[in-house]
Amino acid sequence: MKDDFIHKGKRRHLMQLMKEKGICDNAVLEAINKVPRHLFLDSSFMEHAYQNKAFPIGADQTISHPYTVAFQSELLQAQAGDKVLEIGTGSGYQCAVLLEMKLQVYTIERQNELFKKTSTLFRKLRYRPRKFVFGDGYLGLPDEAPFDGIIVTCGAPEIPQSLLGQLKIGGRLVIPVGQDEQIMTLIVRESETDYRKTTYGEFRFVPFLGGKQ
Numbered sequence: 001m002k003d004d005f006i007h008k009g010k011r012r013h014l015m016q017l018m019k020e021k022g023i024c025d026n027a028v029l030e031a032i033n034k035v036p037r038h039l040f041l042d043s044s045f046m047e048h049a050y051q052n053k054a055f056p057i058g059a060d061q062t063i064s065h066p067y068t069v070a071f072q073s074e075l076l077q078a079q080a081g082d083k084v085l086e087i088g089t090g091s092g093y094q095c096a097v098l099l100e101m102k103l104q105v106y107t108i109e110r111q112n113e114l115f116k117k118t119s120t121l122f123r124k125l126r127y128r129p130r131k132f133v134f135g136d137g138y139l140g141l142p143d144e145a146p147f148d149g150i151i152v153t154c155g156a157p158e159i160p161q162s163l164l165g166q167l168k169i170g171g172r173l174v175i176p177v178g179q180d181e182q183i184m185t186l187i188v189r190e191s192e193t194d195y196r197k198t199t200y201g202e203f204r205f206v207p208f209l210g211g212k213q
């Protein structure tokens with residue numbers, strides 16, 4: 001799996017673009033500069049991998065725009081070592097970015113085809129999430145909870161209660177909420193019973209679906 005100076009040069013440009021678009025968390029920028037996004041795409045899209053674009057990854061799903069990945073990662077305000085749950089592993093790119101940020105990552109995918117493909121890729125690229133689960137993200141991972149952060153990478157019609165309960169006090173849930181278009185939403189758990197919500201711009205995601213297949 002080739003990652004040469006041309007890819008590295010393009011990645012530096014992508015990191016620069018993320019900076020220009022307002023991303024300022026250095027751990028996020030460094031991770032964008034490190035993860036070989038072209039290797040997370042089918043070969044027909046590889047040469048476009050460092051543009052700020054989404055691409056199909058199979059099973060009717062898409063890899064998110066790099067800016068979306070950077071924006072969600074920044075909203076987590078994570079520190080190295082934090083325990084983070086990702087819902088919607090897909091290509092594995094967002095997970096790899098979180099791993100380069102030195103987080104302990106738990107990630108769930110509901111589509112078996114993607115789960116298998118991405119498991120193989122993680123092995124090849126030596127990306128090691130704490131757990132990579134084939135399952136339904138609506139349930140979260142109660143056995144591993146609570147988390148410092150939960151990041152949902154598919155469009156949720158509403159905020160699942162199950163995920164709120166799996167946040168630590170002070171923990172952050174980053175979730176795009178809406179049917180056709182989604183509003184990026186940050187929920188911070190302030191106490192056992194209180195949550196604070198902040199909304200950001202509009203994004204477009206594939207849907208957060210129940211069950212697994």
Ligand code: SAH
Binds near residue numbers: 063091
């Ligand atoms: N983070 C991914 C984004 C992939 S698109 C990346 O970097 O490539 C969103 C993914 O969420 C899809 O793979 C889709 O199958 C998955 N998904 C949708 N509903 C889900 C659910 N209930 N549980 C787990 N994954 C889900």
